[in-house]
Amino acid sequence: MNSKINLNVQNMQISGIRQFFNRIQHIEGMISLTIGQPDFETPLHIKSAAIRAIEENHTSYTHNAGYIELRQAISTYMNKKYKLDYTPDSEIIVTNGASQAIDTALRTILSPGDEVILPSPVYPGYTPIINQCGGSPVFIDTTTENFKLSASLIEKSITGKTKCIVLPYPSNPTGVSLTGEELEEIAGVASEHDLLIIADEIYSELTYGRDHFSIGTIAKDRTIVINGLSKSHSMTGWRIGVLMAPAWLASQCLKVHQYNVSCASSISQMAALEAFTAGIDDAIPMREAYKKRKELTSSYLRKLGFKTIEPDGAFYFLAGIPIEIASFDFAVELAEKAGVGVIPGTAFDPNGEGYVRISYACSEDQIHEAFKRIERYLSESD
């Protein structure tokens, strides 16, 4: 019966993160440093706004791009936070999470044969969609470049088929981000070769040190900016993402979005209106907590000999394993022998060999206990 299934779908793999998580989740008493979502509750005032939305019958289809009041609030928020300048009625689409914004963006621009440049290791949400469109991902190994994509690396990978560059910063799985100057150089290359840019900025509120810089402020005419509330407001289950693009591009994205989902949930949109207005600074206490956990995790990793690059944002380290062992085997052993869950770097494509992704979206107590166990495991495997 497989012959009845689209070839690109037959070839699609379940995400390596999910596969690995399913394999280890039955282990009793395990401390999971695998988590890709905030461990905070959605702020109460946002939950209350959703309850009010139901009571007040905000339960119908909305405009395909989302309630106009919500798009106005997003426009103001993005301008205040990141100096982005998007018009509510023609340049902003509310999506079902950043995931659907990624899907819409790629399906709007890609034709069969197109190539998409991505940093590697990278979040596994882009490749299956690129493949489904008949395009090809072109991975640039950033493991010797402090996990940073640069203008010169991009330039070396450009061919006549290159359509777009994906800039997922701050990065899952590495936590690194690019500076304004680095992004200026990339914007220059994109302009010179007439390439589009997809900037996945879902972790933009979770930065430590310098504030997030969006390439949408300097290359708006060729950029699709993706953001949302999943990470900033601990709202992964509400499914609210945002796609922002110049009107010529957003109007094409809206066609793909419309025939796929009609609109994002009306109730979640009302909750999002509260988040983007009264909840404009809700991420600050969460960011402070992550920052402390990052420092704690960093000190343990260094003490135990893991190779690390200090993250600029998000809530992950992609840490170099301190012993000779394949990433997958290391992660299995850590789960089965030490009771600690981490994600093998190979879940983020082959350049992740030798690394594991460690999430610090968990309590400080869990971090202390996890590293006590990892230390014991490492000393026993000497």
Ligand SMILES: Cc1ncc(COP(=O)(O)O)c(C=O)c1O
């Ligand atoms: C880089 C990146 N982009 C997009 C997403 C998906 O976000 P959402 O839950 O809003 O669909 C994730 C989720 O982990 C992510 O890490």
